[in-house]
Amino acid sequence: MDSSRAPASPRPVLDAPDRETPVGEGASNSDAGLLDYAWVMLHHWRLVLGTPFVAALVTALISLVLPQHWTAEIEFVPESSSSIKLPSGIGGLAGQLGIALPTSDALESPAFYAKVAESRPLLERTLTTRFPVPGSVRDSAALIDILKIPDGPALRRMEKGVKRLRKYSEVKVDNKTRTLRLDVETRDARLSAAVANQMVGFLNDFNRNTRTVQARERRKFTEARTEEAQRDLEHAEDALRNFLTRNRQYESPPLQFERNRLERQVQMRQEVYSTLRREFEVARLDEVNDTPVLTVIDPAIPPATRSSPARVRMVLVAALLGFGLGLGLAFLTEYLRQSRVRQPAAYERVARAWRGPRRARTAARRADL
16 A cells, blocks of 8 residues: 555545445445435534524523413303294284395304404493403503503504404304304403403393394384284274174175175284284383393303413424424535535635625725725
């Protein structure tokens, strides 16, 4: 062996497979590729392990600074009252008279209550309601002030408050059980529970008022139709009475036919009047009925654990993303090193192209100075 030759530097696994292993024996091409990857990870272990560590540490510090939020949940179910619906007899009668009456099925669906809970009027009413100030026992303030909505024109400030409350409140619907769950998130556990319970209370008031308006309109309709049906019944009875008075003997077929016709009219008017009279009494009861139509299954209580920030999850996600970034940087660094050795001309061209704009920007800054 020529002693004048300098000893060859050890080549990394990426350059070539192990020369001591004969072709067709030992490691295959795929095994060599895996060994190449393992060599890169071991050679740049500081970058592979340091990047996720730094990312997790920075994320943990940020999570300590982020404000804590608490989410309160309240679950309720709307009562489907048959008294609110228009009876089939009234609906058929209104159809015969050419009057179209809306049905109340859509107003009893859970999706309707979810829309009402997220509506602007209900949110504005909640924002103007006073709640206990977090950290204080006696003081209370409007929710829009507790949320620290920036001052400004009243309409603009209320619009910002509605957006904030709509962002931190959510209504979930379970169509199988027809139940709804309202989640409210604030920076105080007691405030979250109080706001959730109050919003459901406002929703119940809205529903009760809507039902009262429907009952009032139904009462007005049935009252007017009852009076009209009573007059029609009286006219039919008067016609039958006059016929019987004029014709004490009605054995002839034409007279029997006329009597049967008048009796059928009286019977029909009597049935219409009886139906309307019953529905009128029901409508009068519904109009003054103030029974709640929302049943609270699980009222909101101050949560024991915060909902955000989820520090453990944030740190784990940051560490995982950092590990992926570290691997990418490690392989990129090794690729650039191998390119510099194997393709020096191309590497130098890229380096000059990269350094050119930097030098130009440096010269421009110096000229400005």
